[in-house]
Amino acid sequence: MTDQAVGIGQGCPESSFMAKKMLIDATHPEETRVAVVQGNKLEDFDFESAARQQLNGNIYLAKVT
Template identity: 55%
Template sequence: MKRMLINATHPEELRVALVDGQRLFDLDIESSTREQKKANIYKGRITRVEPSLEAAFVDFGAERHGFLPLKEISKEYFKKSPGQIEGKINIKDVVSEGQEVIVQVDK
């Protein structure tokens, strides 16, 4: 059974968890002291490409870098067109460190 659990016992922090049975599948913590970044759009720069995770890390001005999975990268940012790539797409072949991207914060 899917349920939403809300913990608002502290006025400065709100926690919302989505669970399916005993499995947690989403957790969102909002703090009144922290600037809300979720859903905001930023111009960022790729700081690291990690082939083992099939993802890139993006500096968009926050304390921590954002995680950008390959499947979420628009083909417009690819260095090579998908037709030029044979077989499985490797993230190192399509984006590079220092490349600027537009990102939207999801979590």
């Protein structure tokens, strides 16, 4: 694949070539931390703790009256 085939040097922003990375820290069994970074920028951070109830990602059915 040539540089032109992927758009290198054609005015594309440099950030479009940076890969996102997911960093996971699960060294402690009671807590897990997850960070998503792109280049040097933190895109997202989340953590789960055994001591607190996790609501992120759960789906609930409710009726609002």
